[in-house]
Amino acid sequence: MDEANVIAEGSANEAASNGGLLALLPQDGILGRLFTMDAALTAIRVIVAIVLGAVVVGVIVTLIRRVTAKRMDARTSGLIVKVSQYLGLALIAVNALDAAKVNLSGLLGAAGIAGIALGFAAQTSVSNFISGFFLVSEKTFSVGDVITIEGSTGVVYSVDALSIKLRSFDNQLIRIPNETLIKTRVTNITRFPARRLNINLVVTYDTDLDRLRAALMELASANQFVLRKPEPLYMVQRFGDNGVELLFGVWLAKEDWVNGNNSVLADIKRRFEAEGIEFALPARTVHSKAATAPRAKQRAAAKS
């Protein structure tokens, strides 16, 4: 070991024993100016603020999630959890900046400008988010309901802060922004326990309507899917171009909708065939003038 190395090692040991590792950095360099004891303490404060904040926010959000999941529907619960998460993150950020001794007034000014820019950029997202609150207050649907929006029908699969997801009956995922739900007509098909199946029938003019009514009522009362109450609806609607137009409505429990639909329609066809009742097909009555034509010909022939 040469003399120069011995001197350097000796001075490093002395520095370490006097000022810790920071003393190893050259005092007039960039790293020396950045990594002061004060900066280290500030960094520790920031880290503690972030870690503690994350733990506290995590506990609070978990509690909110558990409480709301038990007492509210998935949509409301999800929105409340999301809002509390964003608020918590904002609080952690402010607290960390405060711990870092950052002048927040300047930052707030900058944040204002950035906010305007972000506001324009995130206009749609914010609109969707706020629309979500209106939807929650209206309680039009919840997870598991079957709804129709703009021609798309499906089971509500999930409800999120910005959109809802539907699972269509042919197993496709459809995402619909909350804003669309506010603006357009939403039909909740399974909101109520029972639905009426409306069957439009057109029968020929020679059909005995009393016998038809009796047959329809009888098949409805014999069908296991048709509810006994409310009673079926039978209404002669009009004398149409092709036959007598009728509305026959039977009530089904919402869970029996598909089976009931198939069963009732099959029963009607079977019963009509058995009773000799005919469905009216598009028909035209043609009046022929052939009876007069030969006379004209006869007159013409007599003259000649």
Added chain:
Amino acid sequence: MIWRSWPVPRNEGTAVHRTGGATLCVSIEQAGDGDVLAALVRYAEDDAPGARRAAQLVLPPLDDPAWSRYYSGKADHYELEPGYPDIPVCVRLHEPFRLPPGADLRGWIFSHLEAKLKVSHAIAGTFPLKKPFKTLYGSPDAGVICRFDEADFLASDEPATAALHEDPSLVAHPVRLRNSSSDPVLVEELCIYGEQLSVFGVGRHMQSERLLFVFNSSGVRMSLEGQGALPPGAKLLSRPTVSGEERFIERSFELFKAITRL
């Protein structure tokens, strides 16, 4: 009395249990090292009119989906237990009547039971003992889907009451109706929540607890009013699946949710 333990019909083909208008058929076939118990129910109204019941019983093959199949392992016995449908029963009275304000009326109604087929104390299937139809009790926007049934409102000493007691597919409900509103109410259907009720049996008679229906301005509510007058020697055949307190708490929470729209 069909409500007891029965040997698995390993060598006798299909076991047939007849109750009222329903016939419950139980059969068995081998599946691996164990057995599969297959059961189905037939209703008298589905039979061809005029056909003799015994001659009419033509069963589908055991691989037909009409059979409910349940793996029963090596069990030697299965039990038949009476039970209520898993949805409420709406009993429509054949002859509706008006109940004046303040009136307090006692009587009997009967409703149809379900047969619970159990293997090693586990439910292998439930079979309605009357062809099941549904109805809506209440309004279309807030009603309840119920099993439909029809009955007369009978007095204890009517001959019809004794005759109905003999039907093994029926359970008798001692009923008390009270109109606490200031207007007459029309009693045309009564909604029974079977999940809260027991079935007590004496010989072939079966009976539930006494039901109290209180009519007031906000509607009608069913509650239990003790066991009623049980005949001596009555034994418990089936317990309630939900206690009255649980049901009360559930209903209160539903009401709270409806009021607050939470």
